[in-house]
Amino acid sequence: MARRIWKDPVLSIPDLKSAPAGGVRDEIDPTYGRLAHFPAEKPLQMDSGSVLAPFTIAYQTYGMLNAEKSNAVLICHALTGDQHVANTHPITGKPGWWTNMVGPGRLIDTDRYYVICSNVIGGCMGSTGPSSINPQTGKPYGLSLPVITIGDMVRAQAMLVDHLGIDQLFCVAGGSMGGMQVLQWAAAYGDRVFSAMPIATGPRHSSQNIAFHEVGRQAIMADRDWRGGRYVEEGVKPQKGLAVARMAAHITYMSDAALHNKFGRRLQDRAEKDYSFDAEFQIESYLRHQGSTFVERFDANSYLYVTRAMDYFDLAADYGGALGNAFAGTACRFCVVSFTSDWLFPTAESRSVVHALNAGNASVSFVEIDTDKGHDAFLLDIPELFSITGGFLEAAARARGLG
């Protein structure tokens, strides 16, 4: 399955060889998948007031777009995810990050739906980000890239969806920061989203969430190899700082109970304490491994930009202080899912979305799933998650006339 993507027949939409002057140019890359290069004539207007042009979106598609163009599903990735949602990752060699949800015969069935997943603007897997070359200077952007928001990410995705000739997405789905994008899609492009599945997310980033992100950013900036963000052109990498940032964040993705069950106080490869600063406990060894493998696939400046985008997310504030305004009169169907042990995006955050949707008489299903797996549950094999989202999608598909 992994390699199938590169020969996908959908590559003919749009035609790779026929970009008109001023049009979007398509490209295929062995690492990034599809690249849509948006020319200077099609700039990205950013929430900060800046303009990004030209810019590129890297994305993957799976399956076939039907003749009515009504079967497209957009998957939005989380902080450190990317477009490789359902194929083998070209760098790590690991399965796509949501293969238990997306693929042939899966719940989001690529034999039935046309699935799109794009790397966010600000990321490091082919979409324009801080390590991209600034055409004005010929050097990597570094911190000269304007700060990015969830709104910017979604605006860029909408331009991609336009480019693919799709008016309305059948579904937009994602967890964590992906769920923020789902909510942003529903708020900003309500008529272009038939159904939405925001999972393990919330309508804003909390003070505690910002705090953890700030620790990660300070860890990166404390690394002398960060060089004020100019490490790419100076030929170094702030890997130690980025690893520490990842370790701190990773704790927040798991529950106390999950850590206890998985590692407890068990020692790593030894029968007795040896009273040292080695990774004596399994949890230490696990965290160090998380840090060291992460730096092989992720860019430190992208980590700054993407965490910052999450911090700025506050949908109610963007809509006059009332979350209900964000979804006023929406015809979109929602399936909101939270997990009992998720302390990064506790159920109260999802519930505030549901209350806002209820107040506007929107169609909404809401389930809090009982699990001790913590925030990362949205990525795991949780049968209740599949049965709930599966039932929701099936009903939505019938309503949309997708047999």
Place this chain on the structure above:
Amino acid sequence: MARRIWKDPVLSIPDLKSAPAGGVRDEIDPTYGRLAHFPAEKPLQMDSGSVLAPFTIAYQTYGMLNAEKSNAVLICHALTGDQHVANTHPITGKPGWWTNMVGPGRLIDTDRYYVICSNVIGGCMGSTGPSSINPQTGKPYGLSLPVITIGDMVRAQAMLVDHLGIDQLFCVAGGSMGGMQVLQWAAAYGDRVFSAMPIATGPRHSSQNIAFHEVGRQAIMADRDWRGGRYVEEGVKPQKGLAVARMAAHITYMSDAALHNKFGRRLQDRAEKDYSFDAEFQIESYLRHQGSTFVERFDANSYLYVTRAMDYFDLAADYGGALGNAFAGTACRFCVVSFTSDWLFPTAESRSVVHALNAGNASVSFVEIDTDKGHDAFLLDIPELFSITGGFLEAAARARGLG
């Protein structure tokens, strides 16, 4: 009040000028307070099997020891605390860390009790720690200091209490890591503790707790100025790494609700987002301040040692796998206190101590205080904390014949 301590009449016990050969030598230091220098003939036997000799304990005392020597209260400090529990801190100029609990007319009344507080072994406020000079080499210990445990800290305290001529402490009290020491005292020296107040603590460090400590240690070790722990002799300081460690830890000391109430998503000194990596949010500014002030008073290697001591703490494991064994047959009276919003040492940890004490028919009061202040509540003005511990202490004082 702050300076009173330096002229305390109790300084005559033991006499500063009359240490016999091979005896403990006393000294007064303007920063550290009292120093008890234990000679090579009085080594500290460590849990790791190592021996620390000679070694020094820095401590403060407040009030007068009565003729029966029955009114001594030992206060145990937390991870980043020190002996300056009730006097102005000589480095920061701030009040002692528990002045709302300890002082003249306070609940732990220095007009009534003889209060002792010592800097833990491994610390950086005068007790022997990694920045102390290793007499074998004439250079700072750095990482050549043996790894320290809570048991070692308490064993050293017991030697100090011996030196002060006190057989039994009226009370041992402390929160967080201080509470671990209280439990260790009750377990290892049950007949030397009349009453014990372990607050916001637990009988072991959880997997999640170890994880957060490991992040802090990795942040320090990632700082190029750490120099493998030899930064003191090389004339630098890993301040950025230590600041990141403090920031990460500080988040765990507060509850999500406390952060929300105190900072929310409010911006720092600006009306609008300016889309940057500055400390735009108040929580960011607060955390950065916590980090930058901490490095002025704390040593990075001590942070490694003292966090490691907490990680190793597992009282049940030390007593044959059953926590009840640790307190078997104890005559000590216990007052165990936890806080509803403390997610670092949740109430379940305190409850496991209470169950173990109940199983042994020990005298134990247990209260879970409803507050949103998180772990740090033990340091704050929480009226319920004062009323509960005050009532417990008063009853214990009567039972001990302290009018």
